[in-house]
Amino acid sequence: MNLPVDNGFGQKAIVVRNVTKDFFDQSSGKSWRxxxxxxxxxxxxxxxxxxxxxxxxxxxxxxxxxxxxxPSQGTIxxxxxxxxxxxxxxxxxxxxxxxxxxxxxxGNIEFVLRAQRVSSAERRRRAREVLELVGLAExxxxxxxxxxxxxxxxxxxxxxxxxxxxxxxxxxPFAALDAQQRTLMQSELMRLWQETRQTIVFVTHSxxxxxxxxxxxxxxxSRPGRVGVTEFVNLARPRDVTSVEFNxxxxxxxxxxxxxxxxxxxxxxxxxx
Numbered sequence: 001m002n003l004p005v006d007n008g009f010g011q012k013a014i015v016v017r018n019v020t021k022d023f024f025d026q027s028s029g030k031s032w033r034x035x036x037x038x039x040x041x042x043x044x045x046x047x048x049x050x051x052x053x054x055x056x057x058x059x060x061x062x063x064x065x066x067x068x069x070x071p072s073q074g075t076i077x078x079x080x081x082x083x084x085x086x087x088x089x090x091x092x093x094x095x096x097x098x099x100x101x102x103x104x105x106x107g108n109i110e111f112v113l114r115a116q117r118v119s120s121a122e123r124r125r126r127a128r129e130v131l132e133l134v135g136l137a138e139x140x141x142x143x144x145x146x147x148x149x150x151x152x153x154x155x156x157x158x159x160x161x162x163x164x165x166x167x168x169x170x171x172x173p174f175a176a177l178d179a180q181q182r183t184l185m186q187s188e189l190m191r192l193w194q195e196t197r198q199t200i201v202f203v204t205h206s207x208x209x210x211x212x213x214x215x216x217x218x219x220x221x222s223r224p225g226r227v228g229v230t231e232f233v234n235l236a237r238p239r240d241v242t243s244v245e246f247n248x249x250x251x252x253x254x255x256x257x258x259x260x261x262x263x264x265x266x267x268x269x270x271x272x273x
Contacts (some may be wrong), residue, residue: 013041016076023034047216057225092160093157095175128140174204
């Protein structure tokens with residue numbers, strides 16, 4: 001399957017400029033800042049991983065790029081156009097799959113195309129195409145509840161890809177899988193990315209996962225979330241998680257991440273006291 005590549009006449013796939021996000025807590029009558037002055041650019045076909053301690057605003061940032069929420073300050077553009085609402089040019093893959101259990105595998109994929117008023121024949125053709133891409137063609141008519149966790153996540157990925165989005169947003173998609181399934185899905189996602197060169201922004205708690213997958217890693221500092229470290233991963237693919245180079249980078253970033261986790265725990269203890 002060849003997904004269309006939108007080169008955007010030299011524009012970046014995603015541009016986030018001076019983005020701050022505040023939330024208001026009605027119960028306390030106070031506002032709190034989740035993100036502060038976030039700036040980042042993602043090139044077409046780039047694989048960006050975002051890591052950080054719990055509560056640093058990773059998912060909030062992903063939701064803003066998706067258009068599920070709006071920044072309090074700053075701007076976000078995808079393909080040169082401002083993000084003002086959700087759209088088919090940005091598809092999200094969630095940790096919990098968000099599939100419809102009463103539909104078959106192919107039915108879940110065709111469902112999103114029906115909302116785009118794609119004809120029945122074209123829906124079926126495109127759904128089978130992406131199922132072939134993710135290795136699930138033989139399970140097209142199987143009910144979702146009869147699929148393993150890894151297979152369900154492949155369906156969720158196929159459902160996102162079938163709309164041919166400019167950007168694929170992934171919010172800890174493999175966190176609920178066991179270690180073996182997670183490793184398999186990481187390899188599968190890397191194969192798909194190398195085949196399609198889809199622009200991907202991938203949020204994860206796992207430093208090893210970020211180094212294995214990403215071209216670039218951004219570590220968010222906490223409370224409020226802001227970009228603390230940017231690391232370009234110049235390791236040959238497929239990456240060997242046992243190599244000296246891989247583990248040197250893991251130790252380097254892990255030191256920074258551990259400081260942020262400890263800082264977050266200190267803040268939590270102070271708020272609880």
